[in-house]
Amino acid sequence: MTAVLEPSPANSSIRDTILEHTRNIxxxxxxxxxxxxxxxxxxxxxxxxHKIGEVHEGNATTDWMEQERERGITITSAAISCGWTTSEGPYAGIDHRINIIDTPGHVDFTAEVERSLRVLDGAVAVFTSVEGVQPQSETVWRQMDKYHVPRLAFINKMDRMGSDFLSALQTMRDKLGANAHPLFLAIGAEENFKGLIDLVKMVAYIYDESDESGVKFDTVEIPSDQIDQANEYRESLIGAVSDFDDDIANKYLEGEDISEDELRLAIRKATVSIKFVGVIPGSAFKNKGVQMLMDAVVDYLPCPLDLPPMKGEDSDENPVEVAPDDSKQVAGLAFKLMTDPFVGKLVFYRVYQGSLKKGSTLYNPRTRKSERVSRLMIMKADAREDIDVAYSGDICALIGVKDVVTGDTLCDKSLDLRLEPPTFPEPVISMSIEPATKADQEKMSIGLQRLSEEDPTFGLSSNEETGQTIIAGMGELHLDIIRDRLFREFKVEATAGKPQIAYRETITSSSEGVGKFVRQSGGRGQYGHAVIQIESLEKGKGIELENKIVGGSIPKEFIKPTLDGIKEAAQGGVIAGYPVIDFKVSLVDGSFHDVDSSEMAFKMAGIFAFKDAMKKATPILLEPIMKVEVSTPDEYQGELIGDLNRRRGQIQGMESRGTVCIIDAFVPLENMFGYSTDMRSLSSGRADYSMTPSHFDQVPQSLIQNIVETSSREPARS
Incomplete structure (x- = not known):
């Protein structure tokens, strides 16, 4: 826990907001x-x-793209800064700067969430009070766990029919395994939701219904019919945080009173540990509970100083740590790229150490080049504000930096270190795309190249056999948005082919493979010979390559080319030419020729050895499986389950929530095309669904031939 510190003379003269009063959420x-x-x-x-924007009216501040306003969804994460001052607790009366990133919820844009969470210090996970935890909620939660992000939970839509705060809280415990405890309780629900009970102060806040903005509320005593419930949940809250604070634990066990500030500090310590989640009910649309949420952000979520130093590697691959300190050399992470119509390429940058001045130079260890930062900005959605200096803990935008990709470290040249970049899922769908006219060809190439720089989950390749351009992404909506942006931003009309699934191949047994590349054509020839052993790995383990050569049967300089050949061969398997995953290859033997051996010959030997081994290792074809959740009125349950079964779906379970039935299933992505239309037809437009990538599973033998024939006609790969 970091107590409230007074600004040091050095800091107070140069920073508007000291680090202790900064929150990146x-x-x-x-x-x-x-x-x-x-x-x-x-x-x-x-x-x-000064005026509340609404998503359904298309004027929300952070949904600034035309496509977002038309569809009513968030597509790209938007960064914005605001100030907040609490009236209670250890931070009372102190101005805090809160940098907020609003992320997309749609599974097709999960990369935006991934890269945002990588650079944030804390997060607010939003759930609805009706559905509770949903499939994409689970994905987002796992991403927060992956990057060790402390979090609060906001149970939203308490005004909706069927809302139940405690039921939604229980879904967090059951489905996420979260140690979740209310910081507030709801007063009423649905149309009777009128306020919150503060379990720290043990008072109630009742909103003034005559003020639709939600600014006015009265602080009153807890309603008599909820006082027992409030005491029970406060006791439970104290018991939960006592595990993280010895002073609270001793007072709790001895039955002593615990003050508001003591409890707040204990909740903060528990939250920063990532092993506790405070939960707040509210209704953002009806303007209730948001102020309490923001007070909790200031009181409980960490400042940059509360978190462990960021880990990275120096040029010799030795571990290094980077901690927030304005006086040290600058180091930070480029986590997002964006093309701005007015200023060109924007690089979103989190400063982890040091301070960065406008006009200074940053070094990129990946490219081994230095680049000048011509302008520095703080982003406010699609608006921007020029600044002269960015300090440790800040999130800003750089202009003038050219040769950068998502995940690059940009630092002072004397540091020459690399911070851990965010990781992104592989594309699951691809299609061919062609310009409507030859005149559009060059514009399309430029547009697609820029879009692929911005989006790490958008793949771009060329098919050598057909000459087609192949684009790959996370789903139909993702690729639809890409085509729409091509048209609007780059003025390119493009037609797309039928979507292709990104299948994978793997092996189910072990085998040995031999690869020989021998060419004699007069003069110096080519000679490479490699022997490998291949074995399967668990799902999700990826590819492992190991050199087991002893005695110099393959000279050291030819080991890497051989392994490179194996990696290249794994890009196209032996069943239908799809990438091979989850296997381990050991290079065990081989031979060489004093004159004729070369790097190229051993690379070819590696390719031949891999193909030989894979054919003998019982290869199988894998397809992407989606986790699908369908919400439907009870009367349509039978028809929708039957339809999912026809799509080779595996029903995992059903749950009734009021008059709504929730159906959980695993369904192959190939069979989900057009599902939205069919589902609405079967339910008279009353059902809804969501899906998120789950895993790869074996394709039934009866379908393999058809997939092989399709891939040979249009060999699009991801």
């Missing part, structure tokens, strides 16, 4: 849980905007 959740609406209320209550 993200708002993340399942699609349509209310993230953008929640962000919009924060901006209104903090004074950044």
């Amino acid at each position: 993200g708002i993340a959740a399942h699609i349509d849980a209310g993230k953008t609406t929640c962000t919009e209320r924060v901006l209104f209550y903090s004074g950044v905007v």
